[in-house]
Amino acid sequence: MNSNAGMARPPGDAPRQTILIVDDTPQNLTLLGELLLPLYRVRAANSGERALRAAAAQAPDLILLDVMMPGMDGYEVLERLRADPATQAIPVIFVTAMDSSENEEHGLAAGAVDYITKPINPAITLARVHTHLELKQARDRLSDQNRWLEREVARRLSENLLIQDLSVRALACLGEARDNETGQHIVRTQAYVEILARYLAPDPRYREALAGTRLGMIVTAAPLHDIGKVGVPDATLLKPGRLTAEEFAIMKLHPTIGANAIDKAMHQALAAADDAAAEQAVGAFAFLEVAREISLNHHEKWDGSGYPTGLAGEAIPVSARLMALADAFDALMTRRVYKPPMSLTQTIQIIREGRGTHFDPAVVDAFMACRDQFAEIAARYVDPERQPSA
Secondary structure: OOOOOOOOOOOOOOOOOEEEEEOOOHHHHHHHHHHHOOOOEEEEEOOHHHHHHHHHHOOOOEEEEEOOOOOOOHHHHHHHHHHOOOOOOOOEEEEEOOOOHHHHHHHHHHOOOEEEEOOOOHHHHHHHHHHHHHHHHHHHHHHHHHHHHHHHHHHHHHHHHHHHHHHHHHHHHHHHHOOHHHOOHHHHHHHHHHHHHHHHOOOOOOOOOOOOOHHHHHHHHHHHOOHHHHHOOHHHHOOOOOOOHHHHHHHOOHHHHHHHHHHHHHHHHHHHOOHHHHHHOHHHHHHHHHHHHHHHHOOOOOOOOOOOOOOOHHHOOHHHHHHHHHHHHHHHHOOEOOEOOOOHHHHHHHHHHOEOOOEOHHHHHHHHHOHHHHHHHHHHOOOOOOOOOO
16 A cells, blocks of 8 residues: 555645655665655755754755664754754654653653654654644745735835925925025934934933934934924014014024924824824824924023023923034034024034033033034035025
């Protein structure tokens, strides 16, 4: 009787699965090889060392492993297979003359997927081999699907983050269009904020405020710091020269205007969302809350003399402290309708003098450590020369 009768054969155009037989007895290798060859590709190794080399060179789909071998026994072979990431997932069936329940428990506890006793029963051996190969195929398909899902989730997350970034930049550019002297102000200040944030992230005083996704949200939200300027009249926003006290009072409203606009957007979105959408919006709202705190507080000063609410010291959110220095550095370094640009040396001196009064001392220290990077960004993203009006 043909012992392979009734076993499912792989389609003719599909590659046959590979089985590695490990046994130091030639007749056992021959017996198992003849049994399996009609259905599978078969490789053989007559020692544990050769089995490990063969599995590492080209991982088989299944290993039939004798337990009792001279030198390295089957338990040690299995232990080494499981310790190697390249071979740890290969299913191993122990084949042995030891038939006690204790031996079987030992083999299964060591990581074998099954246990076949000698002398082997051909039909049972083929059935168990077939079953474990099918299980491996199912696991491989599931693993492939999981990898595809992970890539798809990563792709969509990247796409969503890009859309978020583009939306933020579009809004920031809308505000910038009202104040076109600032040129690439949002690009430069975003880079400055990221430099400061990454420098301070390991500091225990700033670790929590810049942990996880928080740092990325701060950097992404930085371009919205002046979004409130869309609510400032042109006569004030674009006035050349120094503002009057009344005009400066109007200009000082822009942090509150921006923060209120962001707050209103969050409330309107939440009111229009169902419960499921509201739960999913937590991440987006966290980002918008960061944008709101930057917009509202980036003109606050460390000594409490800033606006709009006169916050001082650590009461000022870390995100706004970073933005305050980045914004001031860029304002000093670039031409505005009301002033010429300052030199890098002058700007560094003014920032240093503002330590502990205008700026968080630790943020100034971070700036001083990274001032060459600031200078590089300022030189890379220089505002283009404006053409004179016709």
